[in-house]
Amino acid sequence: MKKRKHEFRRVKRYVFIYLVILLLGLLNLRLKAQTPAVTWTGAIDSAWSRAGNWSAGKIPTSADDVVIAAAPSFQPVVMSEASCKGIMIEKGAHVKFAGDVTLHVHGDFLNEGEVFSGRGKVRFAGSGIQKITSASPLSFYTLEM
Numbered sequence: 001m002k003k004r005k006h007e008f009r010r011v012k013r014y015v016f017i018y019l020v021i022l023l024l025g026l027l028n029l030r031l032k033a034q035t036p037a038v039t040w041t042g043a044i045d046s047a048w049s050r051a052g053n054w055s056a057g058k059i060p061t062s063a064d065d066v067v068i069a070a071a072p073s074f075q076p077v078v079m080s081e082a083s084c085k086g087i088m089i090e091k092g093a094h095v096k097f098a099g100d101v102t103l104h105v106h107g108d109f110l111n112e113g114e115v116f117s118g119r120g121k122v123r124f125a126g127s128g129i130q131k132i133t134s135a136s137p138l139s140f141y142t143l144e145m
Contacts (some may be wrong), residue, residue, distance in 0.1 A: 037065040042072030048082050060084045062106040068093045089113040117141045
């Protein structure tokens with residue numbers, strides 16, 4: 001009888017250790033999946049397509065959430081095809097479009113600043129539900145979904 005109790009305790013201990021390892025592994029995967037946003041610094045000029053204007057030192061892709069910060073004196077101008085995952089435009093910040101260009105947004109669009117679309121196009125290119133949230137009325141020249 002004592003032997004069975006001892007074996008049962010050992011099995012419980014192994015199951016507990018296995019579950020802890022499994023949970024830690026899942027938590028680690030979740031943390032790796034959350035990449036930090038790429039923030040507009042405007043360090044060089046207003047060109048969205050210049051890597052030096054972004055905190056990550058690279059032009060955002062459809063995998064990158066972007067934050068357009070209000071602080072930089074150079075605010076972004078989309079002058080050629082551009083992409084991002086989600087975009088957040090801070091209060092006091094703005095995004096301009098130069099000509100007939102497209103910004104492909106693969107996630108949510110949060111605007112607390114301003115968007116001057118000119119002849120530009122915003123295309124919501126995500127595969128799931130995407131949200132548009134704005135603190136002020138938005139006016140797009142062309143909006144595609």
